[in-house]
Amino acid sequence: MLETADRRRTDTRERLLEAAERAVVAKGFAATSIDELIVDVGITKSGFFYHFKDKNALARALMLRYLAQDRDVLDGIFTRGDELHDDPLHGFLVGLKLFAEALADLPEHHPGCLAASFCYQDQLFDQDIRDMNAESILVWRRRFRARFDLIAEIYPPKEKIDLEALADMAASLVEGALILGRALKDATILPRQVLLYRDFVRAIFQP
Amino acid sequence: MLETADRRRTDTRERLLEAAERAVVAKGFAATSIDELIVDVGITKSGFFYHFKDKNALARALMLRYLAQDRDVLDGIFTRGDELHDDPLHGFLVGLKLFAEALADLPEHHPGCLAASFCYQDQLFDQDIRDMNAESILVWRRRFRARFDLIAEIYPPKEKIDLEALADMAASLVEGALILGRALKDATILPRQVLLYRDFVRAIFQP
DNA sequence: ATCTTGCTGTACCTCGGGTGCAGTTATGCC
DNA sequence: GGCATAACTGCACCCGAGGTACAGCAAGAT
Numbered sequence: 001m002l003e004t005a006d007r008r009r010t011d012t013r014e015r016l017l018e019a020a021e022r023a024v025v026a027k028g029f030a031a032t033s034i035d036e037l038i039v040d041v042g043i044t045k046s047g048f049f050y051h052f053k054d055k056n057a058l059a060r061a062l063m064l065r066y067l068a069q070d071r072d073v074l075d076g077i078f079t080r081g082d083e084l085h086d087d088p089l090h091g092f093l094v095g096l097k098l099f100a101e102a103l104a105d106l107p108e109h110h111p112g113c114l115a116a117s118f119c120y121q122d123q124l125f126d127q128d129i130r131d132m133n134a135e136s137i138l139v140w141r142r143r144f145r146a147r148f149d150l151i152a153e154i155y156p157p158k159e160k161i162d163l164e165a166l167a168d169m170a171a172s173l174v175e176g177a178l179i180l181g182r183a184l185k186d187a188t189i190l191p192r193q194v195l196l197y198r199d200f201v202r203a204i205f206q207p
Numbered sequence: 208m209l210e211t212a213d214r215r216r217t218d219t220r221e222r223l224l225e226a227a228e229r230a231v232v233a234k235g236f237a238a239t240s241i242d243e244l245i246v247d248v249g250i251t252k253s254g255f256f257y258h259f260k261d262k263n264a265l266a267r268a269l270m271l272r273y274l275a276q277d278r279d280v281l282d283g284i285f286t287r288g289d290e291l292h293d294d295p296l297h298g299f300l301v302g303l304k305l306f307a308e309a310l311a312d313l314p315e316h317h318p319g320c321l322a323a324s325f326c327y328q329d330q331l332f333d334q335d336i337r338d339m340n341a342e343s344i345l346v347w348r349r350r351f352r353a354r355f356d357l358i359a360e361i362y363p364p365k366e367k368i369d370l371e372a373l374a375d376m377a378a379s380l381v382e383g384a385l386i387l388g389r390a391l392k393d394a395t396i397l398p399r400q401v402l403l404y405r406d407f408v409r410a411i412f413q414p
Numbered sequence: 415a416t417c418t419t420g421c422t423g424t425a426c427c428t429c430g431g432g433t434g435c436a437g438t439t440a441t442g443c444c
Numbered sequence: 445g446g447c448a449t450a451a452c453t454g455c456a457c458c459c460g461a462g463g464t465a466c467a468g469c470a471a472g473a474t
Contacts, residue, residue, distance in 0.1 A: 025327070026330055027327075027328055027329070028327050030237030030238045030328070031237045031328055031331050033429085033431085034430075035430070035431095043451095043452070043453085044453055044454075045432090045453095046435095046453060046454070047451075047452050047453070050452060051451090054432070055432090115386075116323075119386045119390055120235050120323060120327060120328075120386075120389075121234055121238055121327075121328075122234070122389070122390075123233055123234035123238065124235070124238050130390075133390050134390045137386075137387055138391070159406075161406070162399055162402070164399075165396075165402075165403050168384070168387055168399075168400065169380070171383065172379070172384045172396075172400050175382065175383035175387070176378065176379030176384070176386075179322075179327075179382045179383075180375055180378055182326050182329070183326055183329075183340050183344050185341075189375055189379075193372060193375065196373060199366075199368070200410075203407075203410050219420080240461060240462085241461075241462070241463090242460085242462095250421070251422055252422095252462095253421070253422060253424095254420075257419095257420065258420090258421095261463070
């Protein structure tokens with residue numbers, strides 16, 4: 001019957017997740033209807049419920065996907081930073097520079113963060129999804145905290161500093177700058193905040 | 208018939224807004240039902256639609272209320288800071304200290320920001336509400352930017368610095384720290400971020 | 415006495431999230 | 445070739461939430 005791509009079986013679930021992430025970041029989970037997702041990927045409602053038993057299962061799958069992507073992106077950028085510089089401080093500063101550049105080059109106008117999007121609607125979700133959301137933040141805290149401990153051994157900061165707060169500052173700034181960027185429709189806010197954070201880190205540790 | 212408070216007429220609208228703000232910050236606008244609000248304040252659905260023609264009108268009223276409160280709180284804290292110190296830099300630093308203390312003393316465990324809550328669901332709202340949301344961010348930018356310009360005249364920073372980004376950093380950090388605080392159920396994150404921001408501002412301008 | 419404000423009550427419509435289940439078709443495996 | 449399985453479609457139906465449209469009523473203000 002000349003069907004170009006019937007029985008595409010393998011990627012329908014993935015395409016649902018992609019459509020869902022776009023929609024959820026754009027307008028929130030509650031405002032994202034199953035109907036619009038199935039129109040997007042060209043299946044029926046029954047098809048959706050074949051892949052996800054309910055909307056909560058969709059949310060869980062989105063979070064899992066997001067956690068993995070987030071980890072990969074951070075890993076990629078900061079290992080490249082370290083490859084370009086042996087020293088833990090300067091490798092980190094290069095990593096932040098690369099991060100800012102990557103953010104500035106994002107094709108989307110006003111990107112968003114799934115964790116933040118879920119955060120203000122978290123009563124909609126099961127406890128395990130809220131736990132995953134917390135974990136996505138803790139990943140950042142642990143990553144940056146470990147690096148600062150390493151740096152502080154070599155470059156002890158002049159003044160006592162709350163290193164945990166400094167680590168959390170990275171996630172706070174990114175989440176907050178995404179909000180500002182969306183509200184003001186200004187894609188430059190996020191990379192500039194990252195560069196400012198970099199200035200702060202350098203000022204703290206550099207002798 | 209011994210009605211304790213029938214015909215309370217005057218404050219029903221206000222009580223609706225209070226209930227709505229609590230619910231919206233807790234679980235998002237879309238997940239906040241009119242039914243729960245009317246149960247909260249003890250009126251009927253018709254009563255709700257007497258006060259607000261639809262949910263969008265409720266959102267608009269919430270934003271207006273929020274803008275006024277936000278302005279008053281910031282005004283109060285930073286004018287007190289300036290009363291305690293003549294110098295624009297040190298008055299500002301005192302203000303930030305007061306701000307951090309006020310945030311640490313908040314009774315609610317995980318407060319939230321209406322602007323952030325609306326931000327990730329903004330497709331639900333009319334354009335004018337999105338504009339008000341942007342305005343609530345610009346209030347912060349203008350306030351802090353003006354102060355930094357003032358400070359920079361007296362204490363020119365050693366290195367070139369993006370003062371607009373430094374101003375936006377305040378709102379970014381607060382919005383982001385609220386998200387982290389909610390996700391991790393840790394009320395100390397927000398005040399600690401504000402204190403860190405204060406350290407950064409001092410490091411930039413102090414000779 | 416009547417007007418206005420601040421509601422209540424009833425009835426009804428639509429959309430979105432589900433549930434339940436029977437049927438269909440391509441593919442892979444024996 | 446036969447058969448199981450994966451990946452759906454189609455249909456029928458339920459519920460809750462956002463509205464719409466009015467008619468009515470009761471307490472104060474004038």
